[in-house]
Amino acid sequence: MKVxxxxxRTIEIDNEKYLYFGGTAYLxxxxxxEFQKLLIKNILRWGTAYGSSRSANIQLSAxxxxxxxxxxxxxxxxxxxxxxxxxxxxxxxxxxxxxTDLFFHFPDTHAAIKVPNSLPVFIGEKLNPRLLDNRTEKxxxxxxxxxxxxxxxVDFTILNSIPSNKEITLVIDESHSLGILxxxxxxxxxxxxxxxxxxKIMVSSLGKAFGLTGGVIVSDSEFINQIATHDxxxxxxxxxxxxxxxxxxxASIYLQQHQxxxxxxxxxxxxxIKNRAIHFDSNYPLIYPKIVGINDIFTxxxxxxxxxxxxxxxxxxxxxxxxxxxxxxxxxxxxxxxNQNQF
Numbered sequence: 001m002k003v004x005x006x007x008x009r010t011i012e013i014d015n016e017k018y019l020y021f022g023g024t025a026y027l028x029x030x031x032x033x034e035f036q037k038l039l040i041k042n043i044l045r046w047g048t049a050y051g052s053s054r055s056a057n058i059q060l061s062a063x064x065x066x067x068x069x070x071x072x073x074x075x076x077x078x079x080x081x082x083x084x085x086x087x088x089x090x091x092x093x094x095x096x097x098x099x100t101d102l103f104f105h106f107p108d109t110h111a112a113i114k115v116p117n118s119l120p121v122f123i124g125e126k127l128n129p130r131l132l133d134n135r136t137e138k139x140x141x142x143x144x145x146x147x148x149x150x151x152x153x154v155d156f157t158i159l160n161s162i163p164s165n166k167e168i169t170l171v172i173d174e175s176h177s178l179g180i181l182x183x184x185x186x187x188x189x190x191x192x193x194x195x196x197x198x199x200k201i202m203v204s205s206l207g208k209a210f211g212l213t214g215g216v217i218v219s220d221s222e223f224i225n226q227i228a229t230h231d232x233x234x235x236x237x238x239x240x241x242x243x244x245x246x247x248x249x250x251a252s253i254y255l256q257q258h259q260x261x262x263x264x265x266x267x268x269x270x271x272x273i274k275n276r277a278i279h280f281d282s283n284y285p286l287i288y289p290k291i292v293g294i295n296d297i298f299t300x301x302x303x304x305x306x307x308x309x310x311x312x313x314x315x316x317x318x319x320x321x322x323x324x325x326x327x328x329x330x331x332x333x334x335x336x337x338x339n340q341n342q343f
Contacts, residue, residue, distance in 0.1 A: 001304070006030055009325045011304065019330055021320045022306035026285050027179055027257035028325030029211030029250075038249050039212075042242035051237045054228070066244030069251060070216055074178070074202065075190035078224035080217045081239040085175050085205025088215035089113040091232050092171055092203055095223075100169070101137035104128065106154055108147035110173050113203065118142065121158075131162050140169040145177040145188050148317060149288055151281040153181060153188050160194060169199045178216075179209025180285060185258040189218060199223060206239075210254070212246060214239035260324035261285060264331060268322065271335050277342040287320035291341055294318065301337060 003011050008031045011020045029035045046062055054063065063081065070079040082088050089112025103118035119128055121141060131139070145153050162168060172189065179185040189202040202218040217227055227233055238244075269282035279288035291297075295318065298305055306319040320334065 009323065009327065009330055013304075017302065019303045019333060021322065021326075021330075021334060022304060023321055023323075024176070024208040025211060025325075026209040026321070026323055027185075027211060027254065027261060028323045029209075029253070029257060031325070032211075032253065032257065035211065035246075035250055035253050038253075039242060039246045042245045042249070046241040046245060048240075048242070049237075050241050053234055053236070054238045055234045060238075060241045060244075062241040062245035062248075063238060065248040066239075066246075067216075069248040071218065073184075073251070073254075074186050074218050076202070076218040078219065078221040080224050080227055080233075081206070081244055082215045082217065082233070083237060083239050084213070085173075085203065085207065085215035086112045087232075087236065088203040088205075088217045089173060091227060091230065092201055092217055094232055095227055095230055096140050096169060096171070096201075099138060100140040102130070102139050104131065104139060104141045106141070106143035106147065108144065108149070109142050110144050110175070112175075113142045113171055113173050115142065127158065127161055131166065134163070134165060136165045138167045138169070140171060142171050143173070145172050145174045145181070146284065149279070151279055151284045151286055151288070153177060156192055156194060160196060162196060164196060166196075168197045169201065170197050171201045171203065173204065174202050175205040175208055176286075178204045178206075179254065179258065180261070181283065184255055185209065206243075206247070210247065212240075212243040214243055257324040261322070264322055264324065264326055267328065267331055268335060271332075271339075273339045273342065275342060278338060285322040287322070287338070289318060289320065289338060289342070291338075294341065297337060297341055301333070303334060303337070 001013050003013060007020050007023055009020060011018050067079045067081055093113060093115055103115040104121045105118045106121050119130055121128060143154050174187045178187040181188055192200055201223060204216050206212050206214040206216055265282050265285060277290050295307060306321055308317055
C-alpha cells in the first residue's frame with residue numbers, strides 16, 4: 001500500500017479514507033503544528049544538513065543543547081546523538097567488543113545490538129548455566145526494553161542471580177520505550193539500579209516517539225567520552241543539527257503529547273474487554289490481537305494496522321499502534337471491533 005502523505009491517524013489509499021493504527025509516531029509529533037514550526041525555525045537557523053565530523057574545529061551549540069536535554073530527560077549522566085538508532089547500537093557494540101569476554105542476549109533482541117556468537121540469557125526458562133559458573137570474566141548483556149510481541153518491559157531482577165565473578169555491562173535498546181514508559185516518558189534506563197551491574201548503556205532511535213531522525217547513546221560520562229573518540233563516531237556526520245536543536249526546544253510539547261497518549265491508553269483500558277485474545281497493557285501503546293482473520297475484519301471496516309515480518313521471525317507481526325493523535329471516536333471504533341470479535 002502506497003500513500004502520498006504522512007500516515008497519521010487517517011490515511012488515504014486509492015481515494016478511500018482509512019483509520020490508521022500503525023507506524024511508530026507514538027506521540028504524534030511528525031504532524032504536530034507547533035512541533036513542525038519549531039523544526040522549520042531550526043532548519044532556517046541551522047540549514048538542512050551539516051556533514052562535518054563532530055570532532056572538527058567548528059562545534060555546533062545545537063548538539064550541546066540537545067544532548068543536555070536528553071541526558072536530563074532520561075535522568076542519565078551523559079548523552080551523545082548520532083544519525084540513527086541503528087548506528088547508535090552498532091557503535092556501542094563496536095566499542096564494547098574488544099573489552100567483552102562474552103556477550104549474552106535476551107530473547108527477540110533487535111538487530112541494532114545483535115552480536116555474532118552471543119549466547120542466550122535463557123535456556124528454556126532458566127538462566128544459561130554459563131552465566132552462573134565460576135569463571136571470572138567481563139560479560140555484556142543485550143536486550144530490548146520491550147521486545148516484539150510484548151507490552152511490558154523486561155524484568156531485570158533475574159540478573160541478581162548472576163554471581164559477582166561476572167562483571168556485567170547491560171545494553172538496552174529503548175527505541176520503543178523512550179517517550180512512552182517512565183515518568184513523563186523518560187524510559188526505563190533510570191529505574192535499572194541492580195547492584196551487580198557495573199555499567200548500563202542505553203541506545204535508542206529518536207525517529208519513533210521523539211519524531212526526529214537520529215539516535216542517542218546514554219551512559220556514564222566516561223563511556224560517552226570513549227564513544228566520542230571512537231573512529232566510527234569521529235568519521236561520521238552527526239545528527240541533523242536542526243533536529244537536535246528542536247528536541248531541546250520542544251520539551252513542553254513532549255510532555256503534553258505524552259499526557260495525551262496516557263489519556264488514550266486509559267480510555268482503552270476502561271472500555272476494552274480483557275482476555276487472552278488481546279495482548280494489551282494500559283501503560284503501553286501497542287495491542288497484539290490473537291484473533292483469526294482480524295486483518296480482514298479491519299480492512300472491511302476501513303482500518304489499517306501494522307503488519308510485517310522481521311527476517312528472523314516465523315510469524316507475521318500484527319500490531320495495533322495507539323498514538324497521542326487518535327481521537328476518542330477512533331478508539332471507540334477499534335475497541336468495538338476487538339470486543340465484538342475476540343470471542
